[in-house]
Amino acid sequence: MKGLPPALRKKKRYVAFKIVSNRSNRGDSSPSVSESSGSENAGSDIARNLWHELWQNVLSLYGEWYGNVGLRIEYFDEKSMEGIIRCSRDRVEFVIAALTFVTELGNERVAVKTLGVSGTIKGCRRFLSLTSESVKK
């Protein structure tokens, strides 16, 4: 619903994460950097796969009743394999659990490590290893 006063708007949280795979452990990663402005037009395959896998996990773990976690990939950097996910404040732990259960992206085995949770993207930047300027505001 649009036009809600601030007090009635859904509170958000931002979760910084990192995708760890055997490929990233060996030190080779894709050189291209892409930014995804949201789940619908996620800029990279990895971000799109992650978003899909996350939704699968959320729906299989919590079902349609509790599944409304307000998920959105705010930012993803393919070079460092780090990113920021937005979700609703009441469901942060649900999203972290769903991230924990991500074991495969595409055909590659991965693990998703949560780096930290913050109320703003700016606050979330300090968990990421990349420069703060590259994170979309």
Place this chain on the structure above:
Amino acid sequence: MSCKSRYVDFVRFSLKQSELFEGYDLAVCFQNGFQNCFNDVKNSQNTVYPGTFIEADNVSELKKKLRRARGFIGVLSPDVKVNREAIMRKKVHVILDSERRKLDYASVKLAAEKDVVIEVSLSKFLRVKGFKRMKLLDETRLLLRLLVKFGTPFVVTSGAENELELRPRYQLYSFFSLLARDAGVDELKFLESLRNTSTRIYRRLVDENYIIDGVEIESG
């Protein structure tokens, strides 16, 4: 006596270095024939300790394997009777977890009396999906309720068989806190119990001044 909380993780492979192993003070490797990291214990920051891994399908096999076993012993079995027998044995320190492990009400109660640690691992959830995961989650909820009810020592671990099954402590504890809350367990009590057991295991394995609970060599 130092009151600092220490965190222990149990793994099933020889852990070297991993960015996913974060927030723990010690990793205990339960793996057949694992004994190559014994010297790392005092030197490295993320210490690794070799545990003795016993897998048994029946009681006689368990007894046979226990006769030769030394050190910090963990037993893994899909049979309730074997697990109950293992809990009654003085040598056994931990009942390890997997998707096949079965425990009953009496065993959990007995473990509290005998001071045997029950492991609750995350990796079993990662290896299954759908109906099986649902059943496992339900069983774990009940197990957590019983563990807290009887004051049974327990520890939540990654139980990882490879590096990608490891998870940082924050993430692991967050998941199990959510599960415990869902099971109607007091979260603070759950976390406190978890911390106490983890610290005790750490001190038992690493602290040179520690003898048994309440008895330790005072320095200075």
